Amino acid sequence: MIGLTYRQSEVLAAIKEYIARVGFPPTMTELARLIGCSSPNAAADHVKALRRKGYISSATGAARGIAVVDSGNDLDAISVVKSLLEGGDNAKERAVAWLQLQGVEL
Template identity: 40%
Template sequence: MKGLTEIQKNMCRFIRQYAAENGCAPTRVEIATHFGWKSANAAEAHIKALVKKGALYSKPRCSRALKVLVDV
């Protein structure tokens, strides 16, 4: 697995913490809101990069099906 950027590490931490507190992963909109991005597409782009790096699992067509696969 390639190294993660700081924002990618922060996203993994946020997703893991959110899931622990709420019983499910955050939506793309919730991720974008947390990081102050104006669009859920920004969150989706980061999610795709994390999936490609093997750090995150994302089930297609499921908004709350993210799973962090690495320790950060």
């Protein structure tokens, strides 16, 4: 899977948390509220990016059509550590975002 930006990690975490709490995915309007966007279109852009990177799938036209794809967290951890060691772009932000996705409070 392709790495996420810090904001994309926040959006993915919001989707996962909503599903865990409510039992089904949010609509674009609900997701926009969750992530602090003023427009459902902005939330839809984040969903498209997450889908393109392989972290979620979504059903076109379905109000609650978002599904989180199993991400293989071990491989993500390896890429995060490699990025930190190599001093990659946004390495620290990626590491923090990944830790937050794992439920670690910083």
